[in-house]
Amino acid sequence: MSVLIFVDQTESHIKKSSFEVLTYGAKLAAQIGTTAEALVLGTVNDDLAGLGKYGVTKVHQVANETLNHVDAQLYTKVIADAVTATGATVVVMSHNITGKAIAARVSARLKAGLVTAAIALPDTSNGFTIKRAVFSGKAFANVNIATPIKLISLNPNSFHVALGEGTATVEALNVTVDPSKIKVTAVHKVSGEVPLTEADIVVSAGRGLKGPENWGMIEDLAHELHAATACSRPVADSDWRPHHEHVGQTGVQIAPNLYIAIGISGAIQHLAGVNRSKVIVVINKDPEAPFFKAADYGIVGDAFEVVPQLTAEIKKMHNS
Amino acid sequence: MKILVCISKTPDTTSKIAFKNGNTQFDEAGVQWILNPYDEWYALVKALELKEKDASTVLHLITIGTADCDPIIRKALALGGDEAIRVNTDSNDSYSIASQIAAIAKEGAYDLILTGKETIDYNGASVPGFIAEILDMPYVSLATKFELNGTIATIDREIEGGEEVNEVSLPVVVGCQKGMAEQRIPNMRGIMAARTKPLKVVEPIAVDALTSVVNFELPAAKAGVKLVAADNVAELVRLLHEEAKAI
Numbered sequence: 001m002s003v004l005i006f007v008d009q010t011e012s013h014i015k016k017s018s019f020e021v022l023t024y025g026a027k028l029a030a031q032i033g034t035t036a037e038a039l040v041l042g043t044v045n046d047d048l049a050g051l052g053k054y055g056v057t058k059v060h061q062v063a064n065e066t067l068n069h070v071d072a073q074l075y076t077k078v079i080a081d082a083v084t085a086t087g088a089t090v091v092v093m094s095h096n097i098t099g100k101a102i103a104a105r106v107s108a109r110l111k112a113g114l115v116t117a118a119i120a121l122p123d124t125s126n127g128f129t130i131k132r133a134v135f136s137g138k139a140f141a142n143v144n145i146a147t148p149i150k151l152i153s154l155n156p157n158s159f160h161v162a163l164g165e166g167t168a169t170v171e172a173l174n175v176t177v178d179p180s181k182i183k184v185t186a187v188h189k190v191s192g193e194v195p196l197t198e199a200d201i202v203v204s205a206g207r208g209l210k211g212p213e214n215w216g217m218i219e220d221l222a223h224e225l226h227a228a229t230a231c232s233r234p235v236a237d238s239d240w241r242p243h244h245e246h247v248g249q250t251g252v253q254i255a256p257n258l259y260i261a262i263g264i265s266g267a268i269q270h271l272a273g274v275n276r277s278k279v280i281v282v283i284n285k286d287p288e289a290p291f292f293k294a295a296d297y298g299i300v301g302d303a304f305e306v307v308p309q310l311t312a313e314i315k316k317m318h319n320s
Numbered sequence: 321m322k323i324l325v326c327i328s329k330t331p332d333t334t335s336k337i338a339f340k341n342g343n344t345q346f347d348e349a350g351v352q353w354i355l356n357p358y359d360e361w362y363a364l365v366k367a368l369e370l371k372e373k374d375a376s377t378v379l380h381l382i383t384i385g386t387a388d389c390d391p392i393i394r395k396a397l398a399l400g401g402d403e404a405i406r407v408n409t410d411s412n413d414s415y416s417i418a419s420q421i422a423a424i425a426k427e428g429a430y431d432l433i434l435t436g437k438e439t440i441d442y443n444g445a446s447v448p449g450f451i452a453e454i455l456d457m458p459y460v461s462l463a464t465k466f467e468l469n470g471t472i473a474t475i476d477r478e479i480e481g482g483e484e485v486n487e488v489s490l491p492v493v494v495g496c497q498k499g500m501a502e503q504r505i506p507n508m509r510g511i512m513a514a515r516t517k518p519l520k521v522v523e524p525i526a527v528d529a530l531t532s533v534v535n536f537e538l539p540a541a542k543a544g545v546k547l548v549a550a551d552n553v554a555e556l557v558r559l560l561h562e563e564a565k566a567i
Binding site for chain 2: 010015070071072073076095096097100101102103104105106107108109111112113114115116117127129131133134135136137138139140141142143144145146147181182183184185186187188189190194195196197198201225243244246249250251257258268269272278279281282292293294295296297298299300301302305306309310313314316317
């Protein structure tokens with residue numbers, strides 16, 4: 001009976017979303033009166049004992065290099081074996097790209113009820129009920145898990161990372177790792193950019209920018225804010241920007257702390273991809289743009305005048 | 321080659337989301353139903369492309385639901401596919417839904433099972449993973465490209481900050497998203513043909529749900545936008561820094 005937190009890594013470094021999940025898992029363990037333990041798959045260069053700062057007492061590691069790549073089938077078997085070996089009754093992971101690949105598999109293997117896209121700690125006063133986002137962020141559902149083992153995948157950017165004191169003991173976990181049935185033949189990473197789904201701040205632009213040649217000012221603003229860049233669907237469909245930047249109902253769904261939408265009208269399909277952002281800023285010359293209704297802050301004005309000023313003002317703030 | 325495409329009906333993106341019976345049930349009044357866009361635009365159209373390349377391909381569609389799903393199934397058949405299977409049960413527990421699909425998939429010995437990456441109503445993103453685990457098949461999620469060479473599939477999938485290319489032998493379960501294929505509009509011939517294509521209604525197997533929805537909530541309304549004058553950008557920066565603490 002413990003909470004086991006799956007810590008996701010990429011290129012031998014722990015992903016940002018994992019720190020959020022560690023905090024969540026530790027709080028959950030305190031709530032139900034048990035200990036929180038972490039599970040790390042593959043080899044990592046980060047300080048695993050240091051994960052104690054997030055509230056875990058123990059870190060189990062399966063330091064097998066095959067696991068440096070996410071194969072849903074292998075990961076599932078290893079995580080399920082780890083759950084059995086540690087006697088965990090609650091398993092927590094991020095609803096990130098890895099979580100989406102493995103959560104359901106682990107759930108089916110362990111017959112552990114799964115709530116994906118969770119946004120809050122469970123209500124354990126009467127059962128084990130977790131709030132999750134549904135209808136593309138337009139509503140929430142409270143879902144009860146009745147099975148002995150429970151599995152939660154947490155929506156990224158829905159829980160504040162809390163750092164405390166402490167060191168965790170790191171233990172090697174002996175689990176058989178099968179050979180992968182999937183061969184990775186190539187990896188294309190967009191270097192030097194902040195990955196969209198991991199970004200704290202996202203600067204996004206739409207058709208209001210008139211053409212791909214005008215994206216320089218968007219990139220300047222994103223650079224100044226250490227933000228990822230994104231775009232609306234018409235922009236990606238016109239090949240002004242790569243498809244992986246398209247946020248919206250049929251593109252990438254994101255929930256950053258700050259979303260700055262420039263020259264995007266805010267069609268409901270676009271909002272479905274960004275409405276879980278904490279703070280939304282809209283810059284549009286059309287005061288009737290529907291996006292203003294979903295925004296926290298707005299400027300009615302010409303992007304070509306406002307955006308360079310915004311970059312300059314932020315630079316000024318960073319330098320002061 | 322046998323392909324199974326999993327389809328689901330979802331409320332249109334522009335539908336008003338409301339609940340009834342003490343917020344325990346989705347209020348379907350006035351809701352326009354569509355094929356889940358990820359299932360339609362990406363999974364189904366990719367399967368059609370594969371069938372166009374190899375006419376011997378058998379393409380079946382499956383949905384889990386009651387008779388009110390039939391119009392959506394006919395719409396999917398108008399795009400293409402040989403026949404559809406509807407498992408006659410209603411559930412919002414993804415594990416139960418996936419178990420029904422897996423039972424049919426096992427019986428039909430499909431080489432390729434395609435689904436959308438998630439539905440736009442429950443956004444669980446879990447049905448393809450459940451199916452793959454129940455059938456002990458490899459699973460490639462968030463797939464953006466799919467090519468088949470004999471029995472080897474080459475699949476691009478999204479990873480953080482990029483994509484990777486996976487090579488895997490059939491059978492495989494693939495969750496499809498943008499990039500896989502382009503949206504198609506059914507033509508009149510397809511619509512006519514869909515009327516006479518077989519739609520098999522199958523009774524469900526017994527499955528215990530792993531989760532249950534207690535109730536739904538709507539998010540609190542936004543406080544309203546705070547507008548800043550276009551000639552006072554410094555004020556926006558101040559608000560974002562001091563008030564919103566976002567930068």
